[in-house]
Amino acid sequence: MKCLIEETGLNPGSIYAAFTNKRGLFDKCLDHYVAKFQDKYAELAETQSPRAVILSLFETPADCKLSEADRGCLMVNSALEAGADPEVAAAVRRAMDITEAFIRGRIEAGQAAGEISRDLDPAKAAREIYGMIVAIQVIRRAAPDHPYILEARGKVADLLG
DSSP: OHHHHHHHOOOHHHHHHHHSSHHHHHHHHHHHHHHHHHHHHHHHHHHSOHHHHHHHTTHHHHHOOOOSSOOOOHHHHHHHHHTTSHHHHHHHHHHHHHHHHHHHHHHHHHHHHTSSOTTSOHHHHHHHHHHHHHHHHHHHHHOTTOHHHHHHHHHHHHHHO
16 A cells, blocks of 8 residues: 555545545456456457467567566466455456456357367367466466476467367
């Protein structure tokens, strides 16, 4: 809260009036984060082929280096740090389901377009791919140069056929 007050110049009373409590602020941040990624997903779907979209999801985590400003994915961090709270866990699960559904939709579109193997079960493949994305986010917190981060994109390309 101290950092938020310093960065915004707002006093604590104004922040609490807007968000009721820290939990309300967290919930709004989570909603904003999810909306931001839904916008990104929509843009990707409009500008790239389904296969390219899926593979692009591996570019940012692999190319991104951790810094003071970049502490990783809010969803993964929230799951790791606050997942014991049932409400936080449910919110994180909803957000994760959105990404998994997006990947599944891109797989289905890619199968229809003939650029992704029709032998894949879209739901199962989407879970595997999303699991790899989450793994990268966790691994890069401790080892940003771990070989798995760079290898994951190739594994997904192979999976897609």
